[in-house]
Amino acid sequence: MQIQVDTHTHTLSSGHAYSTIIENSQAAAAKGLKMFCNTDHASLMPGAPHFWYFANQRVLPRFLNGVAVLRGVEANIVNTDGEVDLDNTVLAKLDWVIASLHEPVFKPMTAKEHTEALINTIKSGVVDAIGHPGNPNYDFDFEKVIRTAAEHNVLVEINNSSLGRSRVGSAPRCEEIAMIAKEVGARITTGSDAHFAADVGNFSSIQTLLAHVNFPQELITTQHPQSLLDFLTERGKAVAEQYQGHQW
Template sequence: MKIVVDTHTHTLASGHAYSSLLENAQAAAEAGLALLCVTDHAPSMPGAPHFWHFANQKILPRFLHGVGLLRGIEANIINPAGEIDITPQVAEHLDWILASFHEPVFRPADRETHTQTLLNVIQSGRVDALGHLGNPNFDFDFERVIKAAAECGVVIEINNSSLSGSRVGSAPRCEDIASLAKELGARITTGSDAHFAADVGNFTSVKALLDYVAMPEELVVTANAQRFLAFLLERGHHPIPEFSGMTS
């Protein structure tokens, strides 16, 4: 399966990543990507940038090295109410909002707490995708959450870094999540979770998993640039005129 959008990448601004946006864009071009989402960690994460970093993304060009840039964020889920750490005023100007559990921000609790938290995140309508759900520190009811995501139009991330060992114990859980997403008709997004430019657009493990579970191509929003942009419009984001000619 061809994947042309990387929806989860970090720059030096995240505090524990090692490449610039220019370097990431160059790597994205070399990987053959059409679109690259810039998703630095939101302010609650230790070492993350101030909210001004996200509000000021409007100055970024829409293309670098021929790759379309999407102004985004990896927001932190901050409490069981499903709130995230970015204001609606800043979110209004972003193209893409990914939300994830992170141990320094949300202390791992029990399965039911995690499940209800994720349901609240989905039902808030404030996020487009749920990130690296395979993390075993945040167990949850896969069926309830994935069914809710499908019903509410929130996509489930399959994270290459999780599959490659960054979150020990994630791989078998990601397989179960992907299989259930296929069964329930939940759509999938693909993120490298790159913290170094060489990993941008690296979907080796993601592709292997999607092939293994025979994921239908039409459920993968990142398999086609037009499909991904149509998804963003569906989520209520503003149209991006500079990308109107994209066909791949």
Template sequence: MKFVVDTHSHTISSGHAYSTVLENAAAAAEKGLQLLCVTDHASSMPGAPHFWHFANQRILPRFLHGVGILRGVEANIMNVAGEIDISTKVQGHLDWVLASFHEPVFAPSSSAVHTEALLNVIQSGRVDALGHLGNPNFDFDFERVLVAAAEANVLVEINNSSLSGSRMGSQPRCERIAEIGKEVGVSFTTGSDAHFAHDIGKFDSALALFEKVNIDEDSIVSTSASRFIEFLQSRGHASIAEFQSLR
């Protein structure tokens, strides 16, 4: 199994990452990736960029160092109502919206509160994927949320950084999320969650987890550029003419 899309990466614009878009794209090319999603933190995260950073992503070339560039965001789940901190106007310029819990924005609460927030963000129709769900600070009802994600065609991310120590305690939770996701028909994606170019396309821990749980390659959209593009179109995103030749 090989992953050719990194759907979660950060640049210096996130405020606590250390590489540029060009450096990340060069690293993606070295790793043999076909597509790279630029997903800096949305503005509610301390140190994150403002409105215009996301609105102006349309100036990014579609290819850098031979790697297709997708214009995206890692939005913050703001509250129990499932609101996210990217305006609908800006979202219209983006190819990809990942949404996650972050402690500085959403104070960890009970499993019931987290579950309600996740169900509401899924039902909002505004997000393409849920990021680093294995974080033990944000417990939730795995089955209810994963069934809802499968029904709404929202991806579940297996976050390599979480499995590599950035969110201690994530490993067993991610395994259980993958097991239940497999049972209920979830589709998955892989994110390096790189905050430095060296980690772009780093999926070793995610790969080991998928192999352990025996997740079918066809259930992971990041194993094929065309599969990922087809997923975006199934979510209602506009076709990207420059990517039509990718397989």
């Protein structure tokens, strides 16, 4: 199963990760990736950078070590209204926006409230993907949320870290999420959620899971840079001129 894009990576700017973006790009190149997304935590996560960090990503090169770099964020869902902790004017300038539920920002509530928060986030129109939805601390109505994501052209993430060291108990939930996504035709994204450069491009657990459920390749937006860029174009985002017509 081919995956050439890592849509979820962190740098030391997140406050609890340990590598620079240059080190992440070197690791991505060594793994044979064609593209990765820089998605540090938005400001309400303890230790995360000021919003200027995200507004200033325009200074980043479009390629590092031969690997395309999308400018992004892992924003925090802050309430059941589906609001996130980064201003819409900044979000609009980013290539890629993940929105996730994190315990230090959104205290776990009931499945009904989590479902409401996720659906409203999806419907907000400002996020491209829902991050690590397998977290057992945030139960929700899988089918309702995944169908809503498909209807609003928002991706559901299968997170490699959730299938290993992080968010223990996520694995069976991720499998169910993948099976429902397959059933309803929801597209997914795949992220390493790397907090150290060596984990960039690590999709080993994702690939095992997707193979196990016989997940359709055509629903995986990260199979190739162009498939992700095409998705972002569908969402009305402008593709950087450096990527237009690029021979991947």
